[in-house]
Amino acid sequence: MKLKPNNEKKIVIFEGPSGAGKDTILNALVERYPDHFSHVISTTTRAMRENESQGHPYNFVDDETFEKMVANGDIFEKTQRHGTKRGMSQKAFDDILANGKYPIKDCDKNGLFALKKLYGDNVISIFIHVPKEEVEKRLKNRGDAPDEVKRRLDNYDETLKQAQFYEHHVDNLDLEKAVEDVLKIIMK
Secondary structure, eight states, rough: OOOOEEEOOEEEEOOTTSSSSHHHHHHHHHHHOOEEEEEEOOOEOSSSOOOBBBTTTTEEOEEEEHHHHHHSSSSSSEEETTTTOOOOOOHHHHHHHHHOOEEEEEOHHHHHHHHHHHHHHEEEEEEEEOOOHHHHHHHHHTTTOOHHHHHHHHHHHHHHHHGGGSSSSEOOOOOHHHHHHHHHHHHO
């Protein structure tokens, strides 16, 4: 697929249940099209997983540092999810836009609303769908602890209620098809 530069300053936002493949799709876009997409790094108070590092996929901070960042205006939107805090920085989006790329990010409806308040119709929102049984399998395969799997599955139905706030919907049972569907939406 021929990709066009981000002259319209569009921002691409994803949401879906834990284990739906949001990060997998985001990473595929960045890896395959590094001149067109850049992942927006959020800040979180969640503990770093074994396969993660500072800045990949988050900036990891303690609760006190997070609250200082909010107070200083470094974080324009914050949310609590799965017992930890997450926040976004406008500078992170603006820096990517200034380089002519599409900022891509996963965030819930509160983050989506905050972004729409800042960037209006330049926000493209996509909800990723996966059946609950597949989500459970993916969470277990990625090594989440049993209590974490249960908590995320308990949150599945609540997350699905957010789908109504997203303009576009993509099924992710086949990664290649999901990435292709996302690219079609972005390039419209």
